[in-house]
Every structure is written in C-alpha cells, then in structure tokens.
Amino acid sequence: MSEITLTEDCMRLISQFESLTGAGARDCVIDDRHNRVIFIINPGEMGLAIGRKGASIKKASEALDKRVEVVEYSDDLVQFIRNCFLPAEVLSIEFEGEDEERVAQVEVREEDRGLAIGKEGKNITKAKQLLRRQFDIADVELIQE
Incomplete structure (x- = not known):
C-alpha cells in the first residue's frame, strides 16, 4: 500500500x-x-x-x-482494478514483476476494449494513475487473447 x-x-x-x-x-x-x-x-x-x-x-x-x-475503493486489488474499468467488463487480471515493478495485465471483453481505453486513452490513463497511487502498480496493460 x-x-x-x-x-x-x-x-x-x-x-x-x-x-x-x-x-x-x-x-x-x-x-x-x-x-x-x-x-x-x-x-x-x-x-x-x-x-x-x-x-x-x-x-x-x-x-x-x-x-x-x-x-x-476496495482493499482487494483485483476488485479495485475492476472498479477502475467500469462499465467495461474485466475478464481476467494477471500480475507480472515484483514490488514497484509490478504490472497489471488486464483482459476485457473484445466489445469493451474501446471503452476500457477511452477517448485519447483517458480511461486507461485513469486506471494507471489510480493504481500507482493506491497500490504501487507500475503499469497497466490491456491484453488480448
């Protein structure tokens, strides 16, 4: 924290x-x-x-x-990430790296991808800012299966 x-x-x-x-x-x-x-x-x-x-x-x-x-807010990191991306539906979240280098890899429904990114990237930027401040997550990446 x-x-x-x-x-x-x-x-x-x-x-x-x-x-x-x-x-x-x-x-x-x-x-x-x-x-x-x-x-x-x-x-x-x-x-x-x-x-x-x-x-x-x-x-x-x-x-x-x-x-x-x-x-x-949620004390549960996974739930907080889901809250950051609402109303986009998050399918899965995985973490890579350790401590200050930890990266959250977030998969959203294909039809919600544009919503998760937002106009000019504002939604993904919001998630990155909030996760850095609240949980020391270095970066957030949207992944595609």
Missing part, C-alpha cells in the same frame, strides 16, 4: 465533493489534461456519489467546473 499525499487543492476538492454528494472520498486526482477530477470514494457509497438519476455527480461537476468521475 503506497503512502498518499493530498495537496491542498485535493483536500479542498474532497471537502466540496463530500458536502455536495454526502459520499466520503479518500483520494482525488486532478487531471487537467482531460479537465476532470477523479475521486476515490469509500466502499458502498457509489449510489450517494452519483445520486438519483446522476443528480449529485452533475451538481458536483457544475460546482467544481470540471467533469467529475468516481471510482469505488
């Missing part, structure tokens, strides 16, 4: 997000390249974070003036 240092900006954004949605956030990544903020929310609070018909997440996006994305 890696040590996460929150910047002042992240702490402010987490506080705003929590007061707007009622969901607890444990980490936040500001992605200026894709004009978004990604929050790691507490397990079981996805419904609160999104809100009825997406109302909470829309309200947070408007207040923060950035696209808001949420990923549910």
Whole structure:
C-alpha cells in the first residue's frame, strides 16, 4: 500500500465533493489534461456519489467546473482494478514483476476494449494513475487473447 499525499487543492476538492454528494472520498486526482477530477470514494457509497438519476455527480461537476468521475475503493486489488474499468467488463487480471515493478495485465471483453481505453486513452490513463497511487502498480496493460 503506497503512502498518499493530498495537496491542498485535493483536500479542498474532497471537502466540496463530500458536502455536495454526502459520499466520503479518500483520494482525488486532478487531471487537467482531460479537465476532470477523479475521486476515490469509500466502499458502498457509489449510489450517494452519483445520486438519483446522476443528480449529485452533475451538481458536483457544475460546482467544481470540471467533469467529475468516481471510482469505488476496495482493499482487494483485483476488485479495485475492476472498479477502475467500469462499465467495461474485466475478464481476467494477471500480475507480472515484483514490488514497484509490478504490472497489471488486464483482459476485457473484445466489445469493451474501446471503452476500457477511452477517448485519447483517458480511461486507461485513469486506471494507471489510480493504481500507482493506491497500490504501487507500475503499469497497466490491456491484453488480448
């Protein structure tokens, strides 16, 4: 488990997000390249974070003036990886290497491949950033069988 240092900006954004949605956030990544903020929310609070018909997440996006994305935290590394790629369906996950050199090899359904990568690679980038911060995973690769 890696040590996460929150910047002042992240702490402010987490506080705003929590007061707007009622969901607890444990980490936040500001992605200026894709004009978004990604929050790691507490397990079981996805419904609160999104809100009825997406109302909470829309309200947070408007207040923060950035696209808001949420990923549910899990102590279980495999489950956390699955959460990072939602709504794409992950078929298998294998690990290669040791310690800081560990690479997660993720296989998704063929029809979900584009979704897993995302426009301009933003979804795979999100997974790489979050896994590096939360679990010291050096890289994430999408594999094809």
